[in-house]
Amino acid sequence: MNVLASGSFWAFVAVVAGIYTILALGLQLQFGFAGLLNFGQVAFMAIGAYTMAILVVKEGWSMWLAAPLGVIAAGVGGALLGVTTLRLRADYFAIVTIVFSEIIRYVATNENNLTGGSQGTIALGKVGTASQYNGEWASFQTRVQHALGFSSSDATMLVLVWGVAIVLLTLTWLAVRTPWGRVLRSIRDDEDAAASLGKNVLAYKLQALALGAALGGVAGLFYAWEFSFFSPTDFEPLLTFFAWMILLLGGVGRVFAVPVGALVFGLIFAGTRFLNFAPFSWFASDERAYLRLIIIGAIILLLVVLRPQGLLGKKREMVLE
Amino acid sequence: MFLQLLANGLVTGSVYAIAALGVSLIYGILRLVNFAYGDMMAFAALITYGVNGPLHQSMIVATLAGMAATAILALLIDVVLWRPLRARRAGFMSLFLASIGLALVLRQSLLLFGSAQPRTYKVNPYRVFVLGSIRLSEAQVIAIAGAAAAIVAAGLFLAYTTTGRVLRAMADDRALAAVAGIDVGRAIRVAWLISGLLAGLAGVLAALVEYSFDPNFGFQLLLPVFAAVVLGGIGSAYGALAGGLVLGVAQEVSTWSGFAGGVNPVYKPVVAFAVLALALMLRPQGFFGRARVA
Numbered sequence: 001m002n003v004l005a006s007g008s009f010w011a012f013v014a015v016v017a018g019i020y021t022i023l024a025l026g027l028q029l030q031f032g033f034a035g036l037l038n039f040g041q042v043a044f045m046a047i048g049a050y051t052m053a054i055l056v057v058k059e060g061w062s063m064w065l066a067a068p069l070g071v072i073a074a075g076v077g078g079a080l081l082g083v084t085t086l087r088l089r090a091d092y093f094a095i096v097t098i099v100f101s102e103i104i105r106y107v108a109t110n111e112n113n114l115t116g117g118s119q120g121t122i123a124l125g126k127v128g129t130a131s132q133y134n135g136e137w138a139s140f141q142t143r144v145q146h147a148l149g150f151s152s153s154d155a156t157m158l159v160l161v162w163g164v165a166i167v168l169l170t171l172t173w174l175a176v177r178t179p180w181g182r183v184l185r186s187i188r189d190d191e192d193a194a195a196s197l198g199k200n201v202l203a204y205k206l207q208a209l210a211l212g213a214a215l216g217g218v219a220g221l222f223y224a225w226e227f228s229f230f231s232p233t234d235f236e237p238l239l240t241f242f243a244w245m246i247l248l249l250g251g252v253g254r255v256f257a258v259p260v261g262a263l264v265f266g267l268i269f270a271g272t273r274f275l276n277f278a279p280f281s282w283f284a285s286d287e288r289a290y291l292r293l294i295i296i297g298a299i300i301l302l303l304v305v306l307r308p309q310g311l312l313g314k315k316r317e318m319v320l321e
Numbered sequence: 322m323f324l325q326l327l328a329n330g331l332v333t334g335s336v337y338a339i340a341a342l343g344v345s346l347i348y349g350i351l352r353l354v355n356f357a358y359g360d361m362m363a364f365a366a367l368i369t370y371g372v373n374g375p376l377h378q379s380m381i382v383a384t385l386a387g388m389a390a391t392a393i394l395a396l397l398i399d400v401v402l403w404r405p406l407r408a409r410r411a412g413f414m415s416l417f418l419a420s421i422g423l424a425l426v427l428r429q430s431l432l433l434f435g436s437a438q439p440r441t442y443k444v445n446p447y448r449v450f451v452l453g454s455i456r457l458s459e460a461q462v463i464a465i466a467g468a469a470a471a472i473v474a475a476g477l478f479l480a481y482t483t484t485g486r487v488l489r490a491m492a493d494d495r496a497l498a499a500v501a502g503i504d505v506g507r508a509i510r511v512a513w514l515i516s517g518l519l520a521g522l523a524g525v526l527a528a529l530v531e532y533s534f535d536p537n538f539g540f541q542l543l544l545p546v547f548a549a550v551v552l553g554g555i556g557s558a559y560g561a562l563a564g565g566l567v568l569g570v571a572q573e574v575s576t577w578s579g580f581a582g583g584v585n586p587v588y589k590p591v592v593a594f595a596v597l598a599l600a601l602m603l604r605p606q607g608f609f610g611r612a613r614v615a
Contacts, residue, residue, distance in 0.1 A: 096598070099548060
């Protein structure tokens with residue numbers, strides 16, 4: 001019964017936190033450094049995951065080719081979204097990005113021949129067969145597990161996700177310290193000033209959006225590998241909001257605040273599963289799922305009201321004005 | 322067939338229009354994109370269901386009760402949440418995120434206390450009004466009549482009453498309005514009151530048209546409503562009305578078979594978004610919007 005004492009449960013929590021770290025890192029680059037209000041981040045996760053799964057199952061590609069292509073597809077998706085919408089005012093842009101993510105989900109739900117429709121990836125292949133995209137990944141994970149001498153596959157996944165997350169965090173940390181990163185921040189702080197110095201504001205924003213979207217694609221791949229199955233309902237806007245909450249929890253404008261936010265979020269999210277004492281025990285277990293999201297919403301509210309710069313954010317560089 | 326689709330589109334569009342007006346009014350005054358608006362609509366639909374179903378009141382009494390309850394909710398939330406955020410001069414981003422948090426709390430509370438089961442109002446599903454080649458259900462007739470009345474009332478209110486002019490002046494230029502001696506606090510309360518009433522009416526009418534609804538339905542309505550608001554130009558009251566009607570009609574008419582075979586009806590929401598994307602490419606500030614917000 002005691003799930004709290006089980007190592008694999010905590011490994012799972014940490015794996016999910018790692019996936020969220022990569023997802024929210026994309027938002028950090030887009031919002032924390034370029035000031036872009038992307039509320040459709042989950043769409044890029046979906047594009048990455050679906051591209052990989054479709055190429056593996058329908059086209060018989062090697063996963064090692066399909067996975068990078070998924071990341072590229074997500075980045076291209078971000079660029080295409082940006083080309084059409086980055087000229088919009090910030091508030092319009094925010095709404096249009098949510099709309100974009102819902103269009104992606106609609107298409108994934110209804111284009112049965114392409115995506116397996118609402119049944120998800122299990123229906124990707126021929127009728128009557130339960131298709132799998134995960135074979136190559138599973139055998140890779142087993143090899144890594146043997147090489148590391150681990151006994152559990154959860155621990156192996158943990159190492160893989162966080163290894164990639166740390167590499168991506170470091171790359172982002174380095175990138176925002178280059179002249180390129182300084183231009184991004186200048187655009188965030190004063191777009192007109194940056195433009196008047198001859199910077200191509202649109203091109204920089206487009207790059208930030210595409211790179212952040214590609215990070216979303218990476219998160220989508222790990223999501224697909226961790227769960228071995230996904231369907232359009234996995235990519236509801238709620239996931240984007242979770243990523244925003246992580247960004248807020250950690251702090252805007254600091255790369256390494258993202259994993260902190262993701263771990264705190266992971267603990268809150270996992271912790272709210274165990275609300276089996278009064279007054280929570282008055283509710284049935286399915287009702288407690290609602291309660292859990294109420295608590296998450298309330299935390300977002302409290303953060304915005306009480307500590308808009310997050311746990312580690314710099315108040316001076318706060319763009320949450 | 323085309324006329325029937327047009328009529329269906331006007332029904333959907335008029336519901337979108339009043340919902341969009343409620344969103345746009347608040348944005349105009351407070352620069353707040355209210356993400357919780359869909360869940361306010363669902364709240365109204367549930368209250369109305371409670372009065373209409375278990376309490377056996379007529380649909381009109383029930384709707385009025387739902388609208389009043391939603392307006393009170395909107396005013397309460399303003400006192401508890403938005404006013405403190407205004408006091409600390411929270412920007413667009415903070416307000417948007419706070420409204421997302423609020424939306425989560427509201428919707429999950431509705432699910433928790435109202436349960437996810439689908440509900441239906443007591444209207445006669447078999448009664449049909451025939452107008453030439455057009456057939457409308459009782460629910461559709463109520464929806465279009467209610468929405469038309471609300472649109473006319475809101476239009477007259479905004480155009481001819483002093484309070485209406487104050488609201489439009491504030492949407493136009495808040496600083497200038499304040500300098501001119503307008504009581505900003507009162508104007509904000511009026512805006513929430515009207516926005517709540519419109520959310521209430523739109524929620525009930527949308528639930529009527531959809532026949533059966535559950536607490537999640539508000540969120541599904543929210544995106545087309547937002548699309549209507551953006552299409553009209555955020556903050557523009559008349560733009561919101563026009564945007565709602567255009568999107569509603571475009572959604573339905575796009576399925577017409579004479580229109581290159583017609584769009585698969587499951588893609589109706591995508592049609593609304595495609596219209597929005599096209600319109601924004603031609604006119605990035607929306608039909609009635611201005612290029613920049615001061």
